[in-house]
Amino acid sequence: MRRANIIKLVTLVLLVAAAVALSIKPLVDPVKGIPLGLDLRGGVHLVLQAEPNKNGTPITTDDMDKAKAIISKRVNDLGVSEPIVQADYDKKRMVIDLAGVTDPDKAVDILKTTAKLTFRDPQGTVVLQGDELKDAKGGQGQDQGYVVNLTFSSDGAKKFGDLTTKYIGQRIGIYLDDKLLTNPTVNTPILNGQAEITGYATLEEAANSAVLMRSGSLPVSMTIAEKRQVGASLGIDSLHKSIKAGLYGLIFIFLFMLVFYRLPGVVADFSLIVYGLIVLWIFWMFRVVLTLPGIAGFILSIGMAVDFNIIIYERVKEEVRAGKSLRAGVEAGFSRAFITVIDAHVTTFIAAMTLYYFGSGSIRGFALTLGVGIIASLFTAITFTRLVLRLIVGTSSKIKTTWFGVRREV
Amino acid sequence: MEKGHPATYEEVQKIHPLYFNIVKKRYWWFAISLLVIVPGIISLFMQGLNLGIDFKGGTMLDVTFQKAVTQTAITDTMKSVGLDGPVQLSNGNTNALIRTEALEETKRNELLTALQTKVGEYDKTTLKEDKVGPAMGQELTRNAFLALIIAMGLMIAYISFRFQFVFAISGIIALLHDVLVVVGLFSIFQWQIDSSFVAAVLTIFGYSINDTVVIFDRIRENEAKMRRGDSYEDMVDKSVWQTMRRSVNTVVTVLIALFSVYILGGESTKVFSLAMLLGVFSGAYSSIFNASQILVEIKKHMKNPRRGGKTVRA
Numbered sequence: 001m002r003r004a005n006i007i008k009l010v011t012l013v014l015l016v017a018a019a020v021a022l023s024i025k026p027l028v029d030p031v032k033g034i035p036l037g038l039d040l041r042g043g044v045h046l047v048l049q050a051e052p053n054k055n056g057t058p059i060t061t062d063d064m065d066k067a068k069a070i071i072s073k074r075v076n077d078l079g080v081s082e083p084i085v086q087a088d089y090d091k092k093r094m095v096i097d098l099a100g101v102t103d104p105d106k107a108v109d110i111l112k113t114t115a116k117l118t119f120r121d122p123q124g125t126v127v128l129q130g131d132e133l134k135d136a137k138g139g140q141g142q143d144q145g146y147v148v149n150l151t152f153s154s155d156g157a158k159k160f161g162d163l164t165t166k167y168i169g170q171r172i173g174i175y176l177d178d179k180l181l182t183n184p185t186v187n188t189p190i191l192n193g194q195a196e197i198t199g200y201a202t203l204e205e206a207a208n209s210a211v212l213m214r215s216g217s218l219p220v221s222m223t224i225a226e227k228r229q230v231g232a233s234l235g236i237d238s239l240h241k242s243i244k245a246g247l248y249g250l251i252f253i254f255l256f257m258l259v260f261y262r263l264p265g266v267v268a269d270f271s272l273i274v275y276g277l278i279v280l281w282i283f284w285m286f287r288v289v290l291t292l293p294g295i296a297g298f299i300l301s302i303g304m305a306v307d308f309n310i311i312i313y314e315r316v317k318e319e320v321r322a323g324k325s326l327r328a329g330v331e332a333g334f335s336r337a338f339i340t341v342i343d344a345h346v347t348t349f350i351a352a353m354t355l356y357y358f359g360s361g362s363i364r365g366f367a368l369t370l371g372v373g374i375i376a377s378l379f380t381a382i383t384f385t386r387l388v389l390r391l392i393v394g395t396s397s398k399i400k401t402t403w404f405g406v407r408r409e410v
Numbered sequence: 411m412e413k414g415h416p417a418t419y420e421e422v423q424k425i426h427p428l429y430f431n432i433v434k435k436r437y438w439w440f441a442i443s444l445l446v447i448v449p450g451i452i453s454l455f456m457q458g459l460n461l462g463i464d465f466k467g468g469t470m471l472d473v474t475f476q477k478a479v480t481q482t483a484i485t486d487t488m489k490s491v492g493l494d495g496p497v498q499l500s501n502g503n504t505n506a507l508i509r510t511e512a513l514e515e516t517k518r519n520e521l522l523t524a525l526q527t528k529v530g531e532y533d534k535t536t537l538k539e540d541k542v543g544p545a546m547g548q549e550l551t552r553n554a555f556l557a558l559i560i561a562m563g564l565m566i567a568y569i570s571f572r573f574q575f576v577f578a579i580s581g582i583i584a585l586l587h588d589v590l591v592v593v594g595l596f597s598i599f600q601w602q603i604d605s606s607f608v609a610a611v612l613t614i615f616g617y618s619i620n621d622t623v624v625i626f627d628r629i630r631e632n633e634a635k636m637r638r639g640d641s642y643e644d645m646v647d648k649s650v651w652q653t654m655r656r657s658v659n660t661v662v663t664v665l666i667a668l669f670s671v672y673i674l675g676g677e678s679t680k681v682f683s684l685a686m687l688l689g690v691f692s693g694a695y696s697s698i699f700n701a702s703q704i705l706v707e708i709k710k711h712m713k714n715p716r717r718g719g720k721t722v723r724a
Contacts, residue, residue: 039678042535047546108515224515226546229539234472237536241676249670253663260659293606296671296679297613300686303667304617307660311624314656321425322416336631343572344623350564351616355609358557360550363609370613 005394012388016270019277027280034283035082037291037365038099040239042232043080044107049225050092059092063219067094070215071111077211078107082287093225099289104229110208112222113176117213119163120173127163127172132156134193136213138206146200148210157193165189176212242295249299250276253306261313267388268309275305275380282372293366301373304348308381312337312389327393334386341378349374416635419648426651433647436703443587443700446692450594459597464605465551467544468495469513471506471522474536478503479529487528491520512543554608558589558615565619573626576708581622584701588618591692592685603681610685617664618693621657622701628653629702642709646702654698661694 084097117130200206257265316333355367495510569578672683
């Protein structure tokens, strides 16, 4: 019985160590690991506010859906991993998170443009609209420079054919919103619906223009209500700093528990490691984006997770002082402390939930880590901590109560 | 040692070398709290809080130049594009924090280009920019108040359900105490607040009640065991001391965590961790020195008009 307990204990310790060793790599994997927020790796967070039309037509849900589809399309063309585009239909807003985007300035530029593509005759009247465009692609031109190749729908091809037949030898205008992109001279009528816009200096420029033309125009004009941009190296710097803060915090909490609670302190420290692993794996599983406030919340929750252990140990001490055996003390301490902890943690959980519900952006990240932390710490305590404590008091009936920090003479 | 009897009041007193009657001296504790809170409230009315752009709206640019720059060079450049606002230099005058009205993209680009040409080259990868439209700021404040009130309502409901209504009221008063201490201190020292301050205040709200509930839990347990003639005050005093070690140790671990975030976590979490540090400290104080004492005070006043019973149920 006793030897069996010792074997179980050693196995548990080894299991935890193995779990830690095996967890590090998948959790911090840059692609599949816990996703990092833009404040930790650079990027831009945008809140676009849809502005009602000048003639006062209200913005419909349909408009928002269309805008969302178009913005999503543009975002995907930017090549950002795990972008977030959310529409807030009540407030007519679009929330966009681009973590890890290389050129945030350009991204903002592309996203915001209303980008209504029009073809105009030499008099400046709009002849053809961008929605009759099937595709636009950036590419290398035949001579030098870069081009955008346009493909029209059959209807569009017919209109474009008419336009180029009518104005042969003259210049037609291609506009993005009110900005003239190019005004090529029509050499021959283009009847097959394939056109080419020349004159781009770089491939990137051509490709960006193509994105705007292809994704079509936003049904409503959008203004930037909120923008948070973090440079890439600043983000990495923040990440390192918070990891350092977390490590030091953890080490000092470990030491504190060891000094004040001795053997149970060791158990608490082990429980903390298990707790940390559980929380991080939950983040990993649900793709919870880790942000700076999120990390702060996590570090704070470590401090709070220890609380459960402290409450139990103090209770066990009292039970032992009151004359119970260690084993009975642990059992009684656990069941009594559990009531305390539930009541205490439910109240904190209430705060975390309201915070999540009413908060936005970074506050939400914080509330989420706090909430997950509370549940995980309860779970760890009633499974892991209890098991280990039972095993320890089961190893020997002569185990010294002083190891639990109880002075008998009192 | 006798078998299986829970600690008596005398035993609890003996275990703690620093024992003193923490309930009897309650007016002292209330006075200390007021000493911090009253100036804070006065300051809130006189000068309010130093609101950052998260609340007021505006653009904040954190620019790291490659060489040291001067304040006037930046303000002059800002003026040249028709802008003004405070500029804060740090890190050997290479880092500039520029605050101004909420800028349109074109204006913002104009300013950045002007800075680059007139002040000096800056590092694009360490640029930090926050722009908040004025409407967003109002929303943040409104949501914060809403969250506070709803959290408060839910907590009162939960504590009334699990304990008694008077416990809930005492707990909430202690909570408001902590919020006022933090908000008051931020007002007195005019530390600038951002949206993370709201998160901190709400977390303090959630965390401090945790401490209080643990003590209340003990009062609830001891109250059930009270015999006729036992003094309610003594019972509360005993409960506070029985949970003292836990209260102190838990706060120490949380403070360790917060201190490391405050010292090592970098600029962006400073406001948050400072608010949390003050709040957790105040929370521990109010849990130990105020919450149960308020409970005793309320119970005493409720008891007087009626005939003496063992306890008074709310």
